[in-house]
Each structure stands twice: as C-alpha cells, then as structure tokens.
Amino acid sequence: MAHLTEAAIQDTFLKLLSEQPFDKITVTQLVDECQITRRTFYYHYSDLYELLDTILRRETERALDEFEATGSWEECMISATRFAREHKRAIYHIYTSSHRLELEKHVDRISGEMMHSYVEAQARGLRVLAQDKKLVCDLYRFGITDIFYEWLENGMKEDLEAQIRRLSLLFTGNIRASLSRVQLPAEP
Secondary structure, eight states, rough: HHHHHHHHHHHHHHHHHHHHGGGGHHHHHHHHHOOOOHHHHHHHHSSHHHHHHHHHHHHHHHHHHHHHHHHHHHHHHHHHHHHHHTHHHHHHHTTTTTTTTHHHHHHHHHHHHHHHHHHHHHHHOOOHHHHHHHHHHHHHHHHHHHHHHHHHHHSSSSSSSHHHHHHHHHTTTTTHHHHHHHHOOOOO
16 A cells, blocks of 8 residues: 555656746645645655655666676666656756756666676776776766757757767677776786
C-alpha cells in the first residue's frame, strides 16, 4: 500500500510540475490534489526536494540499468531522455527553476557512470593510463550532456533520440581508436 501511495504522490507531483514551475508548488497543493493528508506526505518524504530527488534517482537508476542490460551507451541515453520526453513540461520547469542543479546532478551521474563503464569496456586488452581513459570519458560525457542541455535550452523541439543515434554513428570506433593511440608500449 505504501508503494502505491508513493507512486500516487510522485505522479501527482509530476502532473503539478507539468502545469507550473517547481518553485510555485507547495506541499499543501500537492496533498490536496493527491487527496492525502500532510501527515501521509511527510511519512514518505521530508519535503518537495526529497520527492524531486527520489523521482530523479529512480529515473537515473532506470537508465543505468538499461546500460547494464545492453552495454550500449546510446540505449542508456535514449532511456534517460525518454522520461524527459514524456514529461517535457515538468523537466522544463525543473530546468528553469532554482533546483536546476538537482537535474544536472542526475544527468551528470548517468552520463558519467555510463561513459566510464563504456570506456573501460573499450579499453579491455589495451594498456592505457587511467588518466587517458578519464580524458576520453570526460570528452564524450561532456559532449553528450551538452547536447542534452542544449535540447532543453531550445525548448525540447528536436528529435533527441535521432540525435543520439546519429551521434552513435559518429562515435563508432572512435573511443577504441583514441585509446589505442595512447597505449603504453608492451612490457619486455
């Protein structure tokens, strides 16, 4: 039953967030809309910030699970952006609020963990310094996150999934090739 209540609170919060900026939403408004008591809300969440964090963490884990299942950075990013596409107004209201850093923190975590794992997989069998792997990881991670942030800045009009798939075509083989170029000489 508690899981259903949490889901109802989260769904109602996303609905309100799609209608108005994050900074305008109150716990009173949320509990009235959700038809629960304030006590019930506070049983599950300490405040609206924790509620937002819980939703973003859930979606972060979902995207990272996609990467674990497929090993595909592009499918991971498509999964991560699916939530953003389904809740465009809500994401836009978070992005334009004083809590933008919370959203950015989760986007950075997804892209960072995903690219780290992907670069490590591409480096298998190569003798590459950790700092070189980090440089390659950061280059692609920042590129991916900047594309996402630009998409948000431009009102989420472009087909982000198509951009990610195109980027995948451009990336194919480049990470392994970059790592190969900085490979350490074989040990004698």
